[in-house]
Amino acid sequence: MAAGRRSADHSLKASSSGGLTSWTLGRLLESGQVDGVIHVGSSDSAGGLFEYVVSETLEEVEERRKSQYYSTSMDQALLSVRGNGRRYAIVGVPCFISASRRVCQQDPELGRQIVFFVGIVCGHLKSQFFPESFAWQLGVPPDRLASVDFRVKNADRPAWDYDFAAVDNHGERYQRRNLDLLGANWGHGALQPEACNFCDDIFAETADVVFGDAWMPDYQDDWRGTNVLVSRSRDIDLLLEEGVRAGEITLDDVDPDDAAASQAGNFRHRRVGLSVRLADDIGKGLSVPTKRVAPGSESVPLPRRMLIRQRRRMSRVSLVAFARARKSGDLSDYTRPMRRAILRYKVIDKLGRRLARR
Numbered sequence: 001m002a003a004g005r006r007s008a009d010h011s012l013k014a015s016s017s018g019g020l021t022s023w024t025l026g027r028l029l030e031s032g033q034v035d036g037v038i039h040v041g042s043s044d045s046a047g048g049l050f051e052y053v054v055s056e057t058l059e060e061v062e063e064r065r066k067s068q069y070y071s072t073s074m075d076q077a078l079l080s081v082r083g084n085g086r087r088y089a090i091v092g093v094p095c096f097i098s099a100s101r102r103v104c105q106q107d108p109e110l111g112r113q114i115v116f117f118v119g120i121v122c123g124h125l126k127s128q129f130f131p132e133s134f135a136w137q138l139g140v141p142p143d144r145l146a147s148v149d150f151r152v153k154n155a156d157r158p159a160w161d162y163d164f165a166a167v168d169n170h171g172e173r174y175q176r177r178n179l180d181l182l183g184a185n186w187g188h189g190a191l192q193p194e195a196c197n198f199c200d201d202i203f204a205e206t207a208d209v210v211f212g213d214a215w216m217p218d219y220q221d222d223w224r225g226t227n228v229l230v231s232r233s234r235d236i237d238l239l240l241e242e243g244v245r246a247g248e249i250t251l252d253d254v255d256p257d258d259a260a261a262s263q264a265g266n267f268r269h270r271r272v273g274l275s276v277r278l279a280d281d282i283g284k285g286l287s288v289p290t291k292r293v294a295p296g297s298e299s300v301p302l303p304r305r306m307l308i309r310q311r312r313r314m315s316r317v318s319l320v321a322f323a324r325a326r327k328s329g330d331l332s333d334y335t336r337p338m339r340r341a342i343l344r345y346k347v348i349d350k351l352g353r354r355l356a357r358r
């Protein structure tokens with residue numbers, strides 16, 4: 001496990017963290033190990049901001065950077081390359097990487113073509129409403145929204161304290177501190193798809209290499225952004241080692257326990273939280289997938305169980321309320337119930353902390 005970034009500071013603003021995901025994809029392309037990259041970039045088709053696209057030049061890979069907190073589908077991109085005899089790297093959050101591995105197992109044609117699986121650490125995915133909800137808070141309603149940038153770096157602030165920007169259909173740009181927007185706190189689960197409530201994979205365990213944010217004391221205050229990464233492939237190891245030797249990237253070894261601790265909330269959600277959610281659904285007679293944690297296996301104090309349930313409720317409330325707001329054209333149809341749900345979450349959290357101190 002390592003932490004690092006691209007050495008050229010000027011190239012870091014266009015990346016979310018240390019830019020090593022796109023750097024690695026670029027090197028795979030330039031070294032001829034792949035002919036193209038299947039990843040998420042801006043959408044050309046009407047009706048969506050982002051989609052899975054196929055990049056075949058370094059310029060395209062460099063252009064299509066940054067984290068896209070958005071629900072997409074990879075089927076059309078896969079179909080567009082299937083059978084063309086070229087080799088690809090695919091990029092995705094953990095569920096997309098394990099799904100593409102399965103597709104490649106079942107479809108020998110794609111199995112021969114997709115030769116690198118590049119993962120992105122994931123806290124949870126967001127629905128297509130997520131950028132709309134942020135842009136609307138900046139004064140750009142969904143029908144006037146042209147594009148967004150989820151992660152605008154600010155040289156005067158730590159890496160985690162970035163801005164969100166939206167551009168309307170007249171080309172006007174609006175920008176605000178991310179943390180000042182309702183729904184920006186990942187712990188509130190705003191506009192999170194229900195499927196993420198059943199996920200137990202954070203570091204894209206079936207990927208050849210996975211990149212995330214180094215939210216660790218030694219790195220998080222550096223506005224340029226730093227990646228944490230795990231390579232599980234000798235080819236990727238060699239590529240990274242060459243990059244270090246050439247001075248293109250810097251890498252430090254990091255303690256896996258420190259890296260895991262930096263994603264502690266994420267692990268709680270997918271272990272303790274998951275065991276509670278599975279037990280809850282079984283109790284309601286619903287079917288649940290088999291996961292690495294058994295339903296109800298964790299001994300969870302009542303306030304934490306209440307917190308886990310409230311978080312799930314918040315995701316549900318946010319999705320229903322935003323759909324209502326879109327229909328009514330009134331943003332407060334989303335913000336009002338969401339603020340109420342967050343307040344309740346905070347009260348439960350406070351109560352839990354107070355009881356834990358006793």
Ligand SMILES: Cc1cc2nc3c(=O)[nH]c(=O)nc-3n(C[C@H](O)[C@H](O)[C@H](O)COP(=O)(O)OP(=O)(O)OC[C@H]3O[C@@H](n4cnc5c(N)ncnc54)[C@H](O)[C@@H]3O)c2cc1C
Pocket residue numbers: 014015016017018019020021022023025039040041064065066067068069070091092093120121122123124125126211212213214215227228263266
């Ligand atoms: C939904 C989501 C949740 C995340 N949650 C966490 C978290 O909890 N903890 C954490 O440490 N990191 C998380 N990340 C990862 C983090 O935000 C950065 O994406 C990662 O550190 C890579 O940064 P980079 O500078 O190396 O990438 P860049 O150089 O900016 O390149 C990003 C590459 O990833 C591709 N890409 C971006 N979004 C997607 C997507 N949705 N699907 C497929 N390809 C995509 C781009 O096309 C580009 O090729 C999350 C990312 C996403 C998309």
